[in-house]
Amino acid sequence: MHKAFSLFSGGLDSLLAARAVMEQGVDVTALHFITPFFGYKNKGKEAQAAGDFKEKYGLSVRIIDVSPEYMEMVKKPVYGYGKNFNPCLDCKIFMMKKARALMIEEGADFIISGEVLGQRPMSQRRDAMSIVERDSGLKGFLLRPLCAKLMPPTIPEEKGIIDREKLYGLSGRSRRGQMELAERFGIKDYATPAGGCMLTDPILSKRIKEFLYKREEPVDARDVQLLTVGRFFKFPAGTLHVGRNEKDNEKLVSLAGEREVIIRARDVPGPVSVFRGSPTEGEIELAARITARYSDNDGLDFMAMEVSSGQETRTIEVRPAPVSLVEELKAG
Ligand code: SF4
Known part of the structure; x- marks a missing residue:
């Protein structure tokens, strides 16, 4: 059986992407990264959260805390920040690199992401999506099932592991396509898009920015939580x-x-x-x-x-x- 890792934020798009590939008979393990800025509510409760995801969505989820490295990245992103303190492009590259390392280590065939072309201004433009693929070393190995029909074929499609015809061509900010797919998969209860990333919150991100930049001592996850x-x-x-x-x-x-x-x-x-x-x-x-x-x-x-x-x-x-x-x- 072919294997893939999918990036799973906990939001609907990443869930649909994983399910779309599972439907084609691939063994998918979802990776849910946590940092002090998102997903931290699952810290210390990883087994319970993974059990809940499995029960609710039928998804096998691995929860991985990447806080220290992620916090270093946030301080100096190569591609800068979005509207607030959100280094979306670097964030995606960071997560894809982590997924790639696991793909190699565990012999998986490819990586899945729930991105939709044109949905987010910073990280889901066509040029940004190519940068993410290139910089993470995943060229050809990154399948975006929700908008795959608008992208060049990937290696799993070329090899016949995935049937391109059964993928989707969603684009833009409308959520209608995702809603229809959710209905098709019988998914009713799901998190809102963006998954509550603190780095996009105008007030919290301002605190984090000042605090991370101005402190001389090392900053840990607890410091960031205190700021909130x-x-x-x-x-x-x-x-x-x-x-x-x-x-x-x-x-x-x-x-x-x-x-x-x-x-x-x-x-x-x-x-x-x-x-x-x-x-x-x-x-x-x-x-x-x-x-x-x-x-x-x-x-x-x-x-x-x-x-x-x-x-x-x-x-x-x-x-x-x-x-x-x-x-x-x-x-x-
Ligand atoms: S919104 Fe937050 S979690 Fe999402 S890509 Fe941007 S920085 Fe990363």
Whole structure:
């Protein structure tokens, strides 16, 4: 039986592409890459997520965390960024190269991708699609079943592994063709296109861009996740993240490591704040004042704030910061 790997973002197009090839009797393994910018919700739950994909879509999915290398790529993409901080062309090349390595290692015949000609401005133009194929070393081995009839025949088609006549000729931004195919395959419940890539989000991508560029210490996946939670304040020594609700508070506590400073009101309900970096005493006090402002302060002049770092917890008394100061310091 012939084997192929397919790139699987979790969205409809990649799912349809894999299914279209499976229908032709090829053994397809879907590759779902995760990075701090997309797919990260499956981190630590890989087996469960793969089981869910199998049950829902009949797809065998391998979930692979490529965070460290991917983050390096995001800092200096060869082909630059799209509208926000999204290096789509380099991102595709990166993933195709990973898939290619597996193809060679495991003796698969080709790679499948759910791209549709002309659907996305940066990475799904004809010239961009050729660049991806060339730079990833997949020339001839990259089958795009959804728009294959508009592209030159690939090696699996020439070898007769795949019947070109049973592939599709979708193009443009309309989703009608994909909807019809989904119906044909009996797929009802699927994720929205783009799969929630943070690098295309105008607010989050701005935070990520500044943070990745300005920090001297290495940035890890947890740093990026922290950037996505709560209200965001920049300090000379780092960043302060103030929860907006219970869910944020829980996430902030789970993301805080030994070195982070956690601040919260001692006696009244309020947010959890996490300071990422090495704050001075003055910065801790200002962070506590900001946190106090968002707490249930009931007009109090002074509030007792708990400051925890590692195993140590102490209490400091601060005056809640005036709203004008909070607004001035808020970076997002
Ligand atoms: S939107 Fe995000 S995941 Fe998709 S190609 Fe662009 S950078 Fe990669």
